[in-house]
Amino acid sequence: MLNVAVLGYGTVGSGVVEVIKKNQDIVNKNAGQEINVKYVLDLRDFPGDPVQEILVHDYNIILEDPSVDIVVEVMGGINPAYGFVKSALEKGKSVATSNKELVAAHGAELLQVARDNNVNFFFEASVGGGIPIIRPLIEALTADEITEITGILNGTTNYILTKMSDEGLDFDSVLKVAQEKGYAERNPEADVEGYDACRKIAILSSLVCGKQVDYQDIHTEGITKITDLDIKYAKAMGCTIKLFGTSTIADEKVYSMVAPFIVTKEHVLGNVSDVFNGILVKGNMLGETMFYGKGAGKLPTASAVVSDVIDAAKFMGQNKKINWEQNKVTVSDVLDYECKIFARVKATKEAIEKAFGNVTYVEVEGVTDEVAFVTEKISERSFEEKIAGLDLIYRIRTTM
């Protein structure tokens, strides 16, 4: 029997307890032995909930109990999670976490601590919720040079963009509905400004590069500036707007960003809608492969955490090497990243063509006080130079 301690009895933590209980037979079979939740740590009490019997308020009880083999950290945030996880690893306990902030900031270091102590630090649930992406990336896509990883990594923003598109509503109205439905937080900044997606693409990019991609180095734009008119233009092009976290790796240059993209319907992520997530991986041998599913939610996320617990159980006393070193990747200036750019300006077509040469105009019925167009493939730097004389309203990158 292996003993597990769950740090945090919030949404994911209670989900972890539930998944282990409901699927106990399957969990035990796949782990090769019984998995027992010995402690749950939370500052609160839960009178009436059976968890009360195994609830502790002091982390040291868990840390100092040598019978605890695996620690599940699902509290979120850097502190006190970082200290708790590090000390658990140092005490020879494996750790499974869903905490993207912690993994993005300290993943490489914690993997090293795990190696030094011959235990494991797993974080499947930190990206893509229930979608298996970390493990396939580490253990299955190993024969390829990965040239791109692009994801719809945040369900809240994807829900908002989908509803704006389906129902022709503006951002604020949809956000309000999303908040009422519990799909968006009261303070939605982490989602709508792209900070959540930024942590996730930082983790994926670090695993692809085998070195640290700092989330602070990733250019991050959210979706708050997207209007219903932008969506109409996208539709006129047969496209949708998606918030991508994306890294491309070529010629030893790494471009990494979170930004809205106008996405063609033929793009494999073009049909990923509502709260779903999708992650596209391109390899030099395998071409495109895509992973799709529920990127958040109590039980899908908990399922991913428990799969890590099972893997930790299968590999007790043996560190599974994960290539993510602490030395930093130099992320290239996103201003040099090239793609076709959609722009809306208050200018004449003559002025646009004088600045950009060949462009493709886009029209939406009834809109006459501005001109919209798509450039040829161009760097942001070059775009900014050319657009300087024109009165830019907004611009969005495209996958075209």
Next chain:
Amino acid sequence: MLNVAVLGYGTVGSGVVEVIKKNQDIVNKNAGQEINVKYVLDLRDFPGDPVQEILVHDYNIILEDPSVDIVVEVMGGINPAYGFVKSALEKGKSVATSNKELVAAHGAELLQVARDNNVNFFFEASVGGGIPIIRPLIEALTADEITEITGILNGTTNYILTKMSDEGLDFDSVLKVAQEKGYAERNPEADVEGYDACRKIAILSSLVCGKQVDYQDIHTEGITKITDLDIKYAKAMGCTIKLFGTSTIADEKVYSMVAPFIVTKEHVLGNVSDVFNGILVKGNMLGETMFYGKGAGKLPTASAVVSDVIDAAKFMGQNKKINWEQNKVTVSDVLDYECKIFARVKATKEAIEKAFGNVTYVEVEGVTDEVAFVTEKISERSFEEKIAGLDLIYRIRTTM
């Protein structure tokens, strides 16, 4: 350094040599040591090809060379592959194979031989080509009770159905084009009759059940009876037709089949087109997750084989347990599987309603000599009873 012997220098075999050569640095890094192709076995000679220097015609040279650590079997077919693989495992060599016939027929036994000899038998490339599905299923989706696994598992038939739909052509015309393009074999039976998809869903179902699902027990229908008119009806319903390999597991009953389905656009596999494959997995905790990519082709398939070589290298001297026992799953009679069924008959609406009660009619412009409708959810057995008095032209299951 680890030595690899590749059995078969056909499409996949030459791809394996190419992937290892082109991505040698990545392969070595992920394997933790140098991967060297020491032998290639083929009955033919390849004068002028560098492979000639390491080519052998006698398998015993490989079998009796203790410096060969990993054998790659990419010959296809049961014999002599079965004997070669089994003897390699018995000699303490790990095996990676892309051979779906071999894995479907002897997977459980070969896994046991691998366990007995403390080596590994891996087969990621046997299903879904370059799509990681076997490893995620075994190592990531471990916390869930899997209730369904459904795949578009054959690229040739998906290409044919996509072209029939996009271009309004009939089956024979599209098959001819597919053969000219090399997407279909001169003898296309294994693909178009569903035999290939049958082996693949047998493998996936066995892994989900942890026991042997015999491919002979899987009801298998191909796509040869699908006409351009069926496609028109599907379009009239806002749907497409896809060849599914599917297993559902509930209440200790396993239904498994390969058959065409009329698929709604909202279904996660509804947009998987052309030669691409997609595999949907449903779990009781994680909900739906989907894996998408190139299901065949030299380099994607070879990439999956080499990822197995890398995993074998990482776990030399240690068997990674894969739950697939030799005892058989009793597959339930597909006649009891319930879904809505689309049917075309030469009968009056009165007769149809007398037999089926509530149905939904489907109309295609210009077609007046038959009536098409979709039943309520119904078992095939019940459908056959009710349809007996009517003049049935064709029927297709639906995901509706």
